[in-house]
Amino acid sequence: MLIGVISDTHGLLRPEALAALRGVEHILHAGDVGDVAILDALRKIAPVTAIRGNVDTSGACAELPATDVVELGGQLFYLVHSVHDLDINPKAAGVAMVVSGHSHKAKVEVKDGVVYFNPGSAGPRRFSLPVTVGFVTVEDGVEASVMELVVG
Structure with a gap:
């Protein structure tokens, strides 16, 4: 099975x-969606599971679950949008992967047999960080x- 993971679109869904x-x-959308139309566009590709991030404070995005x-x-x-807000013991819960965003920095690491994955940011460029999915x-x-x- 192939799963797409995106985060921190901040209202911008790049072609x-x-x-x-x-x-x-x-x-999977790990929060800071910014505009519910982004989720609608993603649903045209595949089913979507999305959570809210710290910028999703009003409208339909604010209705998304925090986790x-x-x-x-x-x-x-x-x-969970920020891995620092992790409120469960993933290993004890039988979780294979914790998916987060927030930092805009892509990262894959394994801790205690659980994969922690941040896909980085697919939205507006922040600092000199790459745009990633x-x-x-x-x-x-x-x-x-x-x-x-590769974005223009």
């Missing part, structure tokens, strides 16, 4: 991000990768 995500079977758990390909994914392959476990988008 390059849409193109990169085509063909995934599910999309969520979804089972995909037999694996549990826990979404992520992918998760679910087979005999979970494997995450980051794709830098």
Whole structure:
């Protein structure tokens, strides 16, 4: 199973991000959506699980949950916008991957057998950080990768 992971769009859904995500079977949005129309556009590609971030304070995005758990390909994914707000013990809960955003810095690390994945930011460029989306392959476990988008 191939899962697309996106975060920190801040109201900007780049055509390059849409193109990169085509063909995934599910999309996880780790918050700071900025505009509910982004989720509608992503749903045209695949089902979406999304949470709110710190900029999602009004409108439909404010109605999104602060955290969520979804089972995909037999694996549990826990979404939280800032990993610093993690409010569960992922290993004890049987979570395979914690998906977060907020920092705009892509990162994949394994702690105590749990993969922690931040796909970086696909929205407006922040500082000199790259614009990125992520992918998760679910087979005999979970494997995450980051794709830098070439944007004008």
